[in-house]
Amino acid sequence: MGAAIALAQRGVGRTAPNPSVGCVIVRDGRVVGRGWTQAGGRPHAEAMALAMAGAAARGATAYVTLEPCAHVSARGPACADLLIAAGVARVVAAVGDPDPRTDGAGLASLAAAGIAVTAGVRAAEAEGPMAGFLSRLRRARPFITLKLAVSLDGSVALASGESQWITGPRARAHAHLERARADMILVGRGTLGADNPRLDVRLAGLEDRSPLMAVMSATDTGRPGMRHLANPAALAAVADADFVLAEGGAGLAASLVAADFVDRLLLYRAPILLGGRPALNAIGLPDLASAHGRWTPAPTIDLGADRLETYFRTR
Amino acid sequence: MGAAIALAQRGVGRTAPNPSVGCVIVRDGRVVGRGWTQAGGRPHAEAMALAMAGAAARGATAYVTLEPCAHVSARGPACADLLIAAGVARVVAAVGDPDPRTDGAGLASLAAAGIAVTAGVRAAEAEGPMAGFLSRLRRARPFITLKLAVSLDGSVALASGESQWITGPRARAHAHLERARADMILVGRGTLGADNPRLDVRLAGLEDRSPLMAVMSATDTGRPGMRHLANPAALAAVADADFVLAEGGAGLAASLVAADFVDRLLLYRAPILLGGRPALNAIGLPDLASAHGRWTPAPTIDLGADRLETYFRTR
Numbered sequence: 229m230g231a232a233i234a235l236a237q238r239g240v241g242r243t244a245p246n247p248s249v250g251c252v253i254v255r256d257g258r259v260v261g262r263g264w265t266q267a268g269g270r271p272h273a274e275a276m277a278l279a280m281a282g283a284a285a286r287g288a289t290a291y292v293t294l295e296p297c298a299h300v301s302a303r304g305p306a307c308a309d310l311l312i313a314a315g316v317a318r319v320v321a322a323v324g325d326p327d328p329r330t331d332g333a334g335l336a337s338l339a340a341a342g343i344a345v346t347a348g349v350r351a352a353e354a355e356g357p358m359a360g361f362l363s364r365l366r367r368a369r370p371f372i373t374l375k376l377a378v379s380l381d382g383s384v385a386l387a388s389g390e391s392q393w394i395t396g397p398r399a400r401a402h403a404h405l406e407r408a409r410a411d412m413i414l415v416g417r418g419t420l421g422a423d424n425p426r427l428d429v430r431l432a433g434l435e436d437r438s439p440l441m442a443v444m445s446a447t448d449t450g451r452p453g454m455r456h457l458a459n460p461a462a463l464a465a466v467a468d469a470d471f472v473l474a475e476g477g478a479g480l481a482a483s484l485v486a487a488d489f490v491d492r493l494l495l496y497r498a499p500i501l502l503g504g505r506p507a508l509n510a511i512g513l514p515d516l517a518s519a520h521g522r523w524t525p526a527p528t529i530d531l532g533a534d535r536l537e538t539y540f541r542t543r
Numbered sequence: 544m545g546a547a548i549a550l551a552q553r554g555v556g557r558t559a560p561n562p563s564v565g566c567v568i569v570r571d572g573r574v575v576g577r578g579w580t581q582a583g584g585r586p587h588a589e590a591m592a593l594a595m596a597g598a599a600a601r602g603a604t605a606y607v608t609l610e611p612c613a614h615v616s617a618r619g620p621a622c623a624d625l626l627i628a629a630g631v632a633r634v635v636a637a638v639g640d641p642d643p644r645t646d647g648a649g650l651a652s653l654a655a656a657g658i659a660v661t662a663g664v665r666a667a668e669a670e671g672p673m674a675g676f677l678s679r680l681r682r683a684r685p686f687i688t689l690k691l692a693v694s695l696d697g698s699v700a701l702a703s704g705e706s707q708w709i710t711g712p713r714a715r716a717h718a719h720l721e722r723a724r725a726d727m728i729l730v731g732r733g734t735l736g737a738d739n740p741r742l743d744v745r746l747a748g749l750e751d752r753s754p755l756m757a758v759m760s761a762t763d764t765g766r767p768g769m770r771h772l773a774n775p776a777a778l779a780a781v782a783d784a785d786f787v788l789a790e791g792g793a794g795l796a797a798s799l800v801a802a803d804f805v806d807r808l809l810l811y812r813a814p815i816l817l818g819g820r821p822a823l824n825a826i827g828l829p830d831l832a833s834a835h836g837r838w839t840p841a842p843t844i845d846l847g848a849d850r851l852e853t854y855f856r857t858r
Contacts (some may be wrong), residue, residue, distance in 0.1 A: 379834070380810060380854070381823040382697015390831050482818050493816075495695060499854060500834040501808075503797050503826040508696040511818040516705050519694070519815040539695070539814060 229322060229350045232291045235264040235273070236357035241409040241437060242267040244470040247294055247361035251277040253316070255288035272297065274307040278314050286315035293354040295325040295347065298333035308334040311343065318344040322354030326365045360411065360470025363491070369463045370472045373492040374481055375406060376507045383502035384476060389422060398532040399496045404429050406494065408437035411469035414457070416480030417445040425475075440469055444480050460487040482509035493523065493539040496531070544637055544665045547606045550579040550588070551672035556724040556752060557582040559785040562609055562676035566592040568631070570603035587612065589622040593629050601630035608669040610640040610662070613648035623649040626658065633659040637669030641680045675726070675785025678806070684778045685787045689796055690721060690809040691822045698817035699791060704737060713847040714811045719744050721809065723752035726784035729772070731795030732760040740790075755784055759795050775802040797824035808838065808854040811846070 235250030242248070246269030253261035261284070263276025271279075274296055278285055296307035296319065311319060319338050324347060325331060339345045355362060360371035377395045378384055385391035393400065407413060408429045415425065420443050428438040442455040449456065457463060460483050463472065474484055484490050485508065513519055526538040550565030557563070561584030568576035576599070578591025586594075589611055593600055611622035611634065626634060634653050639662060640646060654660045670677060675686040692710045693699055700706035708715065722728060723744045730740065735758050743753035757770040764771065772778060775798050778787065789799055799805050800823065828834055841853040 376696075378697065380697075380808070380838070380852075381691075382693065382695075382821065383823075386828060386831060387825055393831065485816055485818070493695070498835075499838045499840055501800055501823060501826065501838070502828065502831075502834055503800070503821075503823040504828075506697065506818075506821050508698075508816060508818040510702055511816065513701060513817065513819075516701060516708065516817075519817055520813075523695070523814045523816070525814055537695075 229291050229293070229320065229354070231259075231262070232293050233322070233350065233354050233357065235262060236293045236354070239265045239267070240357050241411055241439065241471055243269045244360065244411040245269065245364070245468050246272075247358035247470070249273040249292065249294045249358065251290060251292045253277045253281045253285055253288050253290045255281075255284050260284035260288060270303045272304065272307050275304065275310055278310055281314070287317045289318040289320060290316050291320045293322045294358060295321045295323065295330060295332070296334040296338065297325065297327070297330050298337055299329035306334075308337045311338060312341040316343060318346070320346045320349050322349050322351045323358070323362075326362065358470075359491070364467070364470060369489065370412070370466055370469050371491050372463070372472045372474060372484060372489050373406070373410070373494060374474045374484055374490045375403060375494040375496070376476055376481065377403070377496040377498070378507045379498055379500045379502040379504070381501050381503060382507050383504035384478065384507045386502060386504040389505070391423070394500070394502075395496045395498045395534045396532045399498070399534040399536065401431060402529075402531055402536060403496060404431045404434075406473055407439060408434045410439045410471045410473035412440040412442055412466065412472045414442045414444060414472050414474045414480070416477045417443060417449070418479060419475070419477040420445075420449060420451070439473070442466075442472075444483065460484055460489050463489065476507070478506055478509045481507065482511050486511045491541050495537040495539075496534055497537060498534050544606050544608070544635065544669070546574075546577070547608050548637070548665065548669050548672065550577060551608045551669070554580040554582070555672050556726055556754065556786055558584045559675065559726040560584065560679070560783050561587075562673035562785070564588040564607065564609045564673065566605060566607045568592045568596045568600055568603050568605050570596075570599050575599035575603060585618045587619065587622050590619065590625055593625055596629070602632045604633040604635060605631050606635045608637045609673060610636045610638065610645060610647070611649040611653065612640065612642070612645050613652055614644035621649075623652045626653060627656040631658060633661070635661045635664050637664050637666045638673070638677075641677065673785075674806070679782070679785060684804065685727070685781055685784050686806050687778070687787045687789060687799060687804050688721070688725070688807040688809060689789045689799055689805045690718060690811070691791055691796065692718070692811040692813070693822045694813055694815045694817040694819070696816050696818060697822050698819035699793065699822045701817060701819040704820070706738070709815070709817075710811045710813045710849045711847045714813070714849040714851065716746060717844075717846055717851060718811060719746045719749075721788055722754060723749045725754045725786045725788035727755040727757055727781065727787045729757045729759060729787050729789045729795070731792045732758060732764070733794060734790070734792040735760075735764060735766070742790075754788070757781075759798065775799055775804050778804065791822070793821055793824045796822060797826050801826045806856050810852040810854075811849055812852060813849050
């Protein structure tokens with residue numbers, strides 16, 4: 229299952245509105261098939277892994293990070309049917325599929341066909357690559373990461389507005405990797421106007437990963453290809469992006485934090501003092517006590533002289 | 544010498560205007576004497592260690608973090624004379640004493656008495672506990688630590704001014720330990736007025752370590768026991784404090800950073816977002832590039848949910 233989860237990571241940012249799933253097929257202790265959801269959401273991970281395994285799938289065990297789908301669509305067959313037809317002996321799944329078209333029906337049809345079924349294996353871990361898909365089904369909005377590049381004192385720019393560059397090349401390259409793993413980049417109205425950012429992925433070999441672009445603005449900015457979201461609540465209507473990367477500025481960041489819409493916080497921190505513009509506008513806290521306990525740290529990464537701190541919303 | 548440096552740490556914040564020195568006397572592979580500069584600066588480390596060693600000092604080796612003093616004062620004898628009288632065979636010193644009354648004369652008088660002398664051993668490390676003393680002699684000002692307790696976004700208070708508490712009890716206790724190791728606490732005029740802080744050491748057993756108190760203010764605050772410094776340059780006239788701990792607010796912090804007077808930066812960071820008052824006012828940077836390279840990180844310490852980051856001015 230660990231290998232299947234690692235495979236699922238490959239599709240993150242490319243499969244929306246489908247979840248990024250991984251699948252490993254094992255027969256007699258050997259891996260005979262590996263697959264992950266392809267760009268655009270099809271083929272599914274199981275179809276890829278079964279195609280690789282061919283006849284070796286007969287009698288094998290399939291490890292899959294999400295319950296195989298039970299519904300035939302115009303875009304492809306149901307994975308449960310494919311697994312049955314291939315003659316696998318056992319299916320181990322991590323997360324149950326909350327899509328109402330499956331929601332247990334995939335595992336049920338496998339079991340009805342005489343396949344041994346185990347579910348719930350390493351589910352929490354497996355949810356990572358499909359967190360956006362699950363968020364849309366469970367909370368009716370995408371999974372939102374807020375990224376801020378700050379000085380030690382929390383500034384994102386000098387008073388003059390100068391903000392290039394706070395962090396160094398390694399941190400900036402990592403931030404582009406985060407863009408490649410997002411379905412949509414979201415910026416604030418002020419940032420779009422001041423910096424006119426390109427909002428694309430500028431990493432060799434990953435240029436085609438550039439995500440959808442959106443701005444938090446009630447009025448049309450006139451920028452081609454740009455979506456316009458009037459406020460955080462408008463994210464509920466975003467059906468084609470599972471992972472949204474919000475890149476600031478301070479007003480957008482504050483509106484997302486105030487709405488409790490930030491699931492993951494990325495702080496790229498440079499070892500400098502600026503005394504400039506703050507990263508975060510007021511978020512409407514009634515008192516200091518209510519600020520505590522909301523963020524759980526994940527391991528820190530050194531990126532040259534800079535450091536990336538990651539925090540997840542405390543569940 | 545490592546043991547002597549560790550002993551020297553004990554006097555930090557208590558010996559000004561004298562340096563905190565450590566001394567270990569070893570004879571036939573056994574430690575026969577240990578000493579460190581006592582509160583108020585006397586007796587010196589060597590006098591303490593020699594008193595403990597007694598007759599065992601004859602033929603022994605004395606390890607001392609600073610060149611033994613050559614000058615007799617009204618407050619005590621010259622340590623070089625004490626070492627000669629005790630009959631030590633060898634003296635190993637870390638740092639040469641830049642005090643013009645010694646400045647090589649201590650080691651010279653030991654050598655003239657037939658004692659084997661080695662100097663410069665682990666000097667950079669040994670400078671730590673006497674950094675304030677050395678700073679006053681070399682740069683005509685104390686060693687200055689700037690301490691800030693901040694949220695992840697660099698706020699030190701809510702917009703309302705509420706600032707109790709950003710960090711938890713372990714971080715606050717550590718900050719009081721830092722007070723105990725300072726000779727003087729310095730706050731800004733606004734902080735003194737808004738918070739009316741006690742500026743003492745509230746750790747069991749260390750209450751007597753409470754340092755001198757000063758405020759950066761051109762006008763008298765009328766507060767008893769408070770010194771008044773009109774601006775950072777006035778720190779040059781502080782002759783009785785080797786280590787100054789500046790505790791904010793944002794105006795004081797900015798004036799010290801702008802003057803390039805901060806030798807050590809302590810960031811107590813809580814895993815919270817506030818969107819409140821910034822830790823640092825404008826510091827007059829001409830551009831972003833000039834902010835880089837000024838700070839060198841030291842290891843980070845976890846203090847409960849909070850984290851202490853330490854940075855030293857890049858030499």
